[in-house]
Amino acid sequence: MAFAAVALLVVAELTGWIVYRHVHHGPTALELTDNCLRREKLLETTLAGDPIARTAGGGNLVTRVGADGVQVVIASSDEEAAELEAAYRRTGRRIELRLDVRGRVLYVWETPRRPSPTQRQTLYDCWYE
Numbered sequence: 001m002a003f004a005a006v007a008l009l010v011v012a013e014l015t016g017w018i019v020y021r022h023v024h025h026g027p028t029a030l031e032l033t034d035n036c037l038r039r040e041k042l043l044e045t046t047l048a049g050d051p052i053a054r055t056a057g058g059g060n061l062v063t064r065v066g067a068d069g070v071q072v073v074i075a076s077s078d079e080e081a082a083e084l085e086a087a088y089r090r091t092g093r094r095i096e097l098r099l100d101v102r103g104r105v106l107y108v109w110e111t112p113r114r115p116s117p118t119q120r121q122t123l124y125d126c127w128y129e
Helices: 002-023 031-040 080-088 117-124
Strands: 060-065 067-073 099-102 105-110
Touching: 031 060, 031 099, 060 117, 067 117, 080 099, 080 105, 105 117
Parallel strands: none
Antiparallel strands: 060 067, 067 105, 099 105
16 A cells, blocks of 8 residues: 555656646756856847847847957757858858857857957857757
């Protein structure tokens, strides 16, 4: 009798855990990135972005690192990241110096020069995939 009660309790706990995991998904990569930039790096963020960034399945945000603005564009797959990168390269706006691709995340800097290693590291510290 005691064994059956313990088994029933274990099954109930396991069922509750499975239901909770199904209903409560964790935060998205965009939410994690936004929280990290705001709370850990003390940077202001907005959800505005250029037309290409707004098509990203994982979302996008804009912030400033030092004096330079940057768009953080999060793709939902490796294929989408490649498509977004190709779309930015087609713009022909000397993008090769300003576009930094790291997995499914694209960083589009609003500066005519390559960002400094320190600026890039600030964003890499808040990289979630």
